[in-house]
């Protein structure tokens with residue numbers, strides 16, 4: 051099978067796997083969100099029940115007040131008719147009666163009793179004195195069992211269906227009266243539920259035996275409510291919703307894993323191509339001049355790698371260098387860099403001992419002997435003074451400062467220069483200056499860009515320049531792109547080196563001598579014009 055076909059199949063396979071995972075994720079997400087929605091609905095239901103309980107309590111209080119005092123003689127025809135009228139208009143109350151010496155004397159629906167009835171066994175008394183008789187046979191309801199409340203000579207037969215119109219499909223409710231002092235609870239209406247009183251008294255929330263419970267209590271009366279719902283959500287409830295979630299999950303999983311697989315396999319593919327390119331020497335180098343200020347003469351150049359993949363696409367060096375670092379063959383690239391750059395510019399360096407060649411070195415290159423042997427082989431054998439070679443290390447390499455310090459010492463002992471690249475962007479720039487005896491810091495172009503702007507970081511560049519002066523460390527300012535930036539740096543009057551598109555973009559090695567000559571000529575012209583100006587003034 052061809053590599054391209056294998057790659058395509060791998061990508062599709064991974065994407066399908068991602069789609070399957072996404073579908074499972076979608077199903078799970080749907081389930082969780084429906085459970086959450088069900089819980090919110092149940093909690094809202096409990097709050098609605100409590101609102102209704104408040105109305106219920108208010109009505110009971112109003113009935114009690116209507117007969118304390120009563121506008122009519124005790125158990126008179128008028129009073130009985132008033133009792134009947136109030137009970138008739140109420141949804142919560144079935145009958146209202148009048149009590150005397152603990153006996154029912156008359157009620158709206160029973161009329162005046164020839165022989166007053168003694169009240170049955172008391173179930174609970176609330177702190178305000180309301181007496182509750184639960185589970186007693188009701189004469190007006192064919193001896194169906196119900197609850198009667200009695201206070202200040204008035205008794206009320208509660209409707210067992212008072213909360214019926216608040217029923218919700220799939221949910222149940224229970225209404226109780228609570229004595230918070232004695233922690234006694236009596237069910238008034240709704241479905242009987244075997245629950246820990248503590249759950250009700252604390253207005254809690256619990257999941258027990260596949261059911262979810264929310265308890266809420268009224269602030270105005272001794273009523274509490276419990277709403278019950280199922281924790282099991284049937285898949286058949288909302289099949290379309292479930293389907294949508296699964297499809298969306300599958301699509302998202304497919305898309306994401308397709309992108310991830312493409313990215314990953316592209317990296318693997320690129321890594322393979324890069325390795326081949328290094329082995330066959332198909333990478334190239336360009337050289338960006340480094341200029342000395344204030345003289346304006348060329349001080350050297352930085353070698354920068356260039357590579358295009360098999361399809362001819364130019365790949366950014368920081369991207370492919372990272373791939374080589376991750377896949378452990380950066381050493382081969384460095385080997386190529388050192389060998390090819392010395393081949394390219396060895397003659398120029400021999401003829402111009404004042405010039406420096408800067409080489410980017412990856413942190414991994416500083417481990418072991420390979421780099422030192424490599425430099426020894428190519429630099430010394432080419433007859434170039436090691437001082438003409440500068441090794442640029444980046445701040446990423448602070449991970450092992452001890453190892454790094456040893457490597458820097460060794461490079462110095464062998465006569466090479468060590469430059470810190472991208473100074474100011476890493477996390478431990480100052481640690482570098484303190485710990486490592488470096489020759490030059492290369493100030494990252496992020497700081498150069500702030501010249502002439504009012505960015506908050508604009509004040510950092512002068513401070514780094516001052517710091518470098520006080521520590522006797524030389525400076526190369528990177529990324530000088532504009533005349534304004536160049537003028538600013540020249541105007542500081544400090545001796546420094548600069549690099550950037552304003553002075554010259556990276557060029558082929560063959561173009562470097564011409565560049566150097568042009569720069570030398572330009573420097574001479576500007577010097578003589580300065581002298582002319584000076585003598586005319588004199």
Ligand SMILES: Nc1nc2c(ncn2[C@@H]2O[C@@H]3COP(=O)(O)O[C@H]4[C@@H](O)[C@H](n5cnc6c(=O)[nH]c(N)nc65)O[C@@H]4COP(=O)(O)O[C@H]3[C@H]2O)c(=O)[nH]1
Nearest residue numbers: 354355367368371387410411412471529530531549550551
């Ligand atoms: N916007 C802007 N950019 C400017 C200007 N002047 C120079 N540059 C670019 O800035 C980068 C400077 O190199 P670096 O900081 O060492 O950053 C390098 C270096 O970290 C790495 N690299 C390049 N060649 C090698 C190599 O041979 N070995 C290793 N280990 N890393 C390398 O890749 C990075 C990127 O290299 P390049 O793409 O060539 O990008 C180069 C250069 O082309 C300017 O005025 N404006």
